[in-house]
Amino acid sequence: NAGVTQTPKFRILKIGQSMTLQCAQDMNHNYMYWYRQDPGMGLKLIYYSVGAGITDKGEVPNGYNVSRSTTEDFPLRLELAAPSQTSVYFCASSYRDSSYEQYFGPGTRLTVT
């Protein structure tokens, strides 16, 4: 099993550009999550999904969108990049809700200038 994979590993965006961060898991997990990790801070939940076709907002959803068309994939879309979105983004998945172990991807380091 590859576990949770993310692409790209690094990206530099100009203000106002758009991009999609890709996330995939091969563990047949229903639950998937997107977090951002700012320097010296813990992880904050952006969006989550409890299954294909179902998504919902987390703590910090503004400026982001998600979709979940398959169990395996959970892409995160940034429409108009802003410097405040400079962060490391982690995708995660779990067998069930957040009281079960979350398996994290390797992360995407995004810089918006």
Added chain:
Amino acid sequence: GENVEQHPSTLSVQEGDSAVIKCTYSDSASNYFPWYKQELGKRPQLIIDIRSNVGEKKDQRIAVTLNKTAKHFSLHITETQPEDSAVYFCAASQTGANNLFFGTGTRLTVIP
């Protein structure tokens, strides 16, 4: 929502000594408390977790204690080794919930 506070933010210990990291939470409904370890440039990984129906859990050199009344829980690492150097995050959640609330992390350095 839940608020998780974590202390200290940095911790240096000599190899072989013990390390203790403490967290408090605000929501009495929280009943699941995991600890994640994040090595430099790597992804967070679960190292131990505890549910509110127990007060302590051990796994070799690591242990977690939970005080539900005081709403705090702690990570204990004994006989520390250089490979224990990492950032450790505590977190809190509820069964059936979809949001895991993380503390701000503790950077542990084990000095050989």
